[in-house]
Amino acid sequence: MGVRRNFIVLWTVALTLVVCDVSNNKIEDDDKLITKKRTLSECNLPTKLKTEIASYASTVEKIINAAVNGSFKGVTYQELSLFVDTFGNRIAGSQNLENAIDYMINKSIANGLDNVHGEEVQVPHWVRGFESATLVEPRNASISILGLGNSVGTPPEGILAEVLVVKSFDDLQSKAEQAKGKIVVYNEDFVSYGSTVIYRGKGATEASKVGAVASLIRSITPFSLNTPHTGMQTYGQNVTKIPTACITLEDAHFLQRLQDEGRTIKILLKMEAHTLPDKTSRNVVAEIEGTEHPEKVVIVSGHIDSWDVGNGAMDDGGGFFISWAALALLKSLGLKAKRTVRAIFWTAEEFGYVGAYQYATRHANETDNFIFMMESDSGTFDPVGLQYSAGTTGGCIIQEVMKLLAPINATRTRQSPSVGSDIEIWTSEGVPGGSLDTENDKYFWYHHSNADTLEVENPQSLDKNTALWASVAYVLADLSIDFPRETTDG
Amino acid sequence: MGVRRNFIVLWTVALTLVVCDVSNNKIEDDDKLITKKRTLSECNLPTKLKTEIASYASTVEKIINAAVNGSFKGVTYQELSLFVDTFGNRIAGSQNLENAIDYMINKSIANGLDNVHGEEVQVPHWVRGFESATLVEPRNASISILGLGNSVGTPPEGILAEVLVVKSFDDLQSKAEQAKGKIVVYNEDFVSYGSTVIYRGKGATEASKVGAVASLIRSITPFSLNTPHTGMQTYGQNVTKIPTACITLEDAHFLQRLQDEGRTIKILLKMEAHTLPDKTSRNVVAEIEGTEHPEKVVIVSGHIDSWDVGNGAMDDGGGFFISWAALALLKSLGLKAKRTVRAIFWTAEEFGYVGAYQYATRHANETDNFIFMMESDSGTFDPVGLQYSAGTTGGCIIQEVMKLLAPINATRTRQSPSVGSDIEIWTSEGVPGGSLDTENDKYFWYHHSNADTLEVENPQSLDKNTALWASVAYVLADLSIDFPRETTDG
Numbered sequence: 001m002g003v004r005r006n007f008i009v010l011w012t013v014a015l016t017l018v019v020c021d022v023s024n025n026k027i028e029d030d031d032k033l034i035t036k037k038r039t040l041s042e043c044n045l046p047t048k049l050k051t052e053i054a055s056y057a058s059t060v061e062k063i064i065n066a067a068v069n070g071s072f073k074g075v076t077y078q079e080l081s082l083f084v085d086t087f088g089n090r091i092a093g094s095q096n097l098e099n100a101i102d103y104m105i106n107k108s109i110a111n112g113l114d115n116v117h118g119e120e121v122q123v124p125h126w127v128r129g130f131e132s133a134t135l136v137e138p139r140n141a142s143i144s145i146l147g148l149g150n151s152v153g154t155p156p157e158g159i160l161a162e163v164l165v166v167k168s169f170d171d172l173q174s175k176a177e178q179a180k181g182k183i184v185v186y187n188e189d190f191v192s193y194g195s196t197v198i199y200r201g202k203g204a205t206e207a208s209k210v211g212a213v214a215s216l217i218r219s220i221t222p223f224s225l226n227t228p229h230t231g232m233q234t235y236g237q238n239v240t241k242i243p244t245a246c247i248t249l250e251d252a253h254f255l256q257r258l259q260d261e262g263r264t265i266k267i268l269l270k271m272e273a274h275t276l277p278d279k280t281s282r283n284v285v286a287e288i289e290g291t292e293h294p295e296k297v298v299i300v301s302g303h304i305d306s307w308d309v310g311n312g313a314m315d316d317g318g319g320f321f322i323s324w325a326a327l328a329l330l331k332s333l334g335l336k337a338k339r340t341v342r343a344i345f346w347t348a349e350e351f352g353y354v355g356a357y358q359y360a361t362r363h364a365n366e367t368d369n370f371i372f373m374m375e376s377d378s379g380t381f382d383p384v385g386l387q388y389s390a391g392t393t394g395g396c397i398i399q400e401v402m403k404l405l406a407p408i409n410a411t412r413t414r415q416s417p418s419v420g421s422d423i424e425i426w427t428s429e430g431v432p433g434g435s436l437d438t439e440n441d442k443y444f445w446y447h448h449s450n451a452d453t454l455e456v457e458n459p460q461s462l463d464k465n466t467a468l469w470a471s472v473a474y475v476l477a478d479l480s481i482d483f484p485r486e487t488t489d490g
Numbered sequence: 491m492g493v494r495r496n497f498i499v500l501w502t503v504a505l506t507l508v509v510c511d512v513s514n515n516k517i518e519d520d521d522k523l524i525t526k527k528r529t530l531s532e533c534n535l536p537t538k539l540k541t542e543i544a545s546y547a548s549t550v551e552k553i554i555n556a557a558v559n560g561s562f563k564g565v566t567y568q569e570l571s572l573f574v575d576t577f578g579n580r581i582a583g584s585q586n587l588e589n590a591i592d593y594m595i596n597k598s599i600a601n602g603l604d605n606v607h608g609e610e611v612q613v614p615h616w617v618r619g620f621e622s623a624t625l626v627e628p629r630n631a632s633i634s635i636l637g638l639g640n641s642v643g644t645p646p647e648g649i650l651a652e653v654l655v656v657k658s659f660d661d662l663q664s665k666a667e668q669a670k671g672k673i674v675v676y677n678e679d680f681v682s683y684g685s686t687v688i689y690r691g692k693g694a695t696e697a698s699k700v701g702a703v704a705s706l707i708r709s710i711t712p713f714s715l716n717t718p719h720t721g722m723q724t725y726g727q728n729v730t731k732i733p734t735a736c737i738t739l740e741d742a743h744f745l746q747r748l749q750d751e752g753r754t755i756k757i758l759l760k761m762e763a764h765t766l767p768d769k770t771s772r773n774v775v776a777e778i779e780g781t782e783h784p785e786k787v788v789i790v791s792g793h794i795d796s797w798d799v800g801n802g803a804m805d806d807g808g809g810f811f812i813s814w815a816a817l818a819l820l821k822s823l824g825l826k827a828k829r830t831v832r833a834i835f836w837t838a839e840e841f842g843y844v845g846a847y848q849y850a851t852r853h854a855n856e857t858d859n860f861i862f863m864m865e866s867d868s869g870t871f872d873p874v875g876l877q878y879s880a881g882t883t884g885g886c887i888i889q890e891v892m893k894l895l896a897p898i899n900a901t902r903t904r905q906s907p908s909v910g911s912d913i914e915i916w917t918s919e920g921v922p923g924g925s926l927d928t929e930n931d932k933y934f935w936y937h938h939s940n941a942d943t944l945e946v947e948n949p950q951s952l953d954k955n956t957a958l959w960a961s962v963a964y965v966l967a968d969l970s971i972d973f974p975r976e977t978t979d980g
Contacts, residue, residue, distance in 0.1 A: 085744060144940070249945065450715075
């Protein structure tokens, strides 16, 4: 087995490989998840192994008690709160992000964690600038927008053009003749994030191909309070780069109605968006070194960068903070596993897993030692369990380990084709991994919007997530056997 | 009995009488509503009257069928949609509002309604202008705001001042010494709209009294996606008028945390808000004249003005549109009651029931003929029944009438101390009245914000509301007896 991917790729190449969207595997619909509720008869783990896993009950209880009722109660929320209040949002290329990275490095050192350091990463530096959209026909109205990542800007005087509203790429093709010189508005239905986000990723490219001068997408969300949701988009090769932004669900419906009523629609779009030369950022790494096999590693992770709206408390503040908190908690309890538990706070995830790809390149020869990789990037709501990417035996082990989380009712296990965002670079190549499974049905209400604030987070949920994260990482890092690397059977 | 109030008041005086808030009686908590589920034994209506009311079953069924399945199916939504798409929001004093009024007059004439006309009203003309708030210490951040109605503006260069966050008026008093020269931020908890909105109504006045240079309130809402909610405020007499705006729930919590952490907070507030001379607006009146007692009137109503954000599809587009639709539906079915059914679309409700007060003054001598007054101004979600202000016999009649609405499951009756907003001028003086009761638990998510759009409205709910509204108005206008005007027993 092992990792077959050749990691010698530059992030610029990697970015190009991310054809349409960098985050479309974050949360899939439940029906797309392969739920495998194995019964004991289906799992044939050796009794010895099951007994061994069960023997961690008191340790896990200790972790849970510390996080939920003890010395660590409220710490994750409190620290996350201080962090987002101090730094706000943290887009790749910004000084804010680098300050936040310095802060997390210093904090981890202060916690007494091992081998704390930043690893340099070259990241894109896209700047939004001022932006506005104004409906000028059939009547005057302000249209809320957020430019999409990587978008080019408009000329200073803006682009004033007629609007063509389409429901889908097929609809655009059937109206290709009408699109020339227009602003194409995608009023695509929200089906699921994974299936709908292609309109964000490729909308500008497809509109440009048929001669549009700009494109606007309906924000990728099932619910809106006039809330635009930004996100990454990439221009296809050999197409004219046209400015592109998101509008709200409400305005997409509004423009659709105007078109259906046969009215001529004109919008004035102004965007200062532009891309500056790459900047140097860092992945943050901190560890609790293993006592017996320090070279073997269980990784817990999340990304430290965010979009430049809201303050990234949810995406991915809570996510990466539980990885920090898991290590800080284990450290405070004096729990050192046989293998190393490593926390990584990825940089520039939002621009195409940039930090993760460069980490993969730099650490290509260590991949066989990546025993189990975890990422939380789908919200830190109340936990229900763990989604995982592993083979049959691995799944059975996960199932046994998650039984230990019964005190916080987070025992559910689900095999998923997609765990995490950054770590999929590895899990797609056979490295076992897992992601936090929470009550995240409202995740996309907040995602990539100004509503991504601390309000989404909850002290009790964060405590439970920290407990879960620390417990799973510790047990998998401490087991007598390496977590099995099998072909996934999902 | 009769109406004791002397209606000879100018709206300017009336506005002053509205001490703190003009809409705080819109929706009260359930526990404040006096629910009187009378059993048959408690109600002693004459059998003849009960039989008479029951005899309207086939007429009500006809109304319901037309609205829900027949010729009027979808019409209310479709017409509301066309209306809000065409005019957008309609603040008092704006040309938009007058254009919308012309449109509704012309539409009502085209429907063949009787005595369609506008009645002139002098209304305030407050203009928002550009506005912004920027956190400049401890870090730079944009704070979403909406100036509050009637607010004065800042100097062009803005007001840069330290922030004092308080939890309540009592808290402000206890910190009065610290407030001088500062921007007071009210981070009041949302208890209910009725009890919490006093911070919007009086916040600036109370802050000014202790020497603050501006005030910001946490938006009056239980839920937010970074959503500011504007609304009316009035300056107390003999206080310095200071600029005042709302901030989001999220930012109120954020500023509170910064203060709790001991950080110095500074905000730069810029507002161009100003008040122009009064303008002439109109209440819109349309009728289906009574066949036997045309001078006696059942009134259905809502307000046609809105705030200058979102497009007022909910507040009160849906509300006044069902009054238009109720008459248009009765007309299309050829249903003329013994008494007149009158629709009134009030103007400038948001600035203190301005249209309603002037209507009361002008029509003071007709009040005894106002048999029953209805208003819908709390959302047109799925209907559950009618809230009413009436005496015991009246309540029993309402209960019998609402039984006719069983086909659309909207039979609930609740005596309420507050029915509607505009009509409370009359109901508080003993005129019986009612307001639409709907599944409006999310009403304040959208209220007075950019999220008040057509998205809140639903064709099926509007059809049912139109049916309910037309049915109740028709039956009460057609009964053999005048609806009894008793002292309310609530």
